[in-house]
Amino acid sequence: MGSTDKYQLEDQKTALKLFVVLTRALESIEKQVVKDINSYGLNLTEFGVLELLFHKGKQPIQIIGKKVLLASSSITYVVDKLEEKKLLQRKACPKDRRVTHAALTTKGENLMKEIFPKHEQALSSIFGGLELEEKKEMINQLKKLGLYAEKLSL
Incomplete structure (x- = not known):
């Protein structure tokens, strides 16, 4: 087996391991x-809709459905619930x-003003296993990976 074949085999195994590790990390x-x-x-989903309207x-x-990645039938249900x-x-x-907008009520606005800072703090805690520079580097690497994968036509 030539060095190119060994490299290709190692690259394939590493890609598989990366997929597994990335998937498990995302689940956690x-x-x-x-x-x-x-x-x-x-x-x-409800939080995603409220967060979009809040910001x-x-x-x-x-x-809204497109931005929070929901089918039109599902977004109607979520908007009804909210x-x-x-x-x-x-x-x-x-x-x-033909167009209907959704907007936060005063109650919705007040709720998001109260809970969003707490949510940001929770996210900071969840990602606390990484230093600031590691987070920035991971953002860049994941963007690069996502943009590359998006262009593929397998």
């Missing part, structure tokens, strides 16, 4: 994030009757 991180979000009486302001419901909790409200677009 997500478990902690979900536990934090659930402590506020919300699920991950970006009112949004067309169709856009509306029942009086955390957001639907608003018709005055310029286009």
Whole structure:
């Protein structure tokens, strides 16, 4: 076996190990994030919608679904649930009757002002196993990997 073949074999085994380690790390991180979000009486999807509206302001419901990676049927359900909790409200677009926006209510705004700083602190704790520079480097490496994978056509 030539050195090129050995390198290729090692590269393939390392890619597999990277996939397993990355997947397990993501599962562990997500478990902690979900536990934090659930402590506020919300699920991950509800929090994602509230966080988007909190930081970006009112949004067309169709856009919310795309930004939080939800099917249109699912986003309607989530918006309904958040509306029942009086955390957001639907608003018709005055310029286009086909478009409906979702916006935080005062209760939703107050909730996010209270819990978002706590959530940021929880994330800081969850990622506390890395130093600041390691986090920055990991961001760059994962972006590079994601952009490369996105371009592939296997």
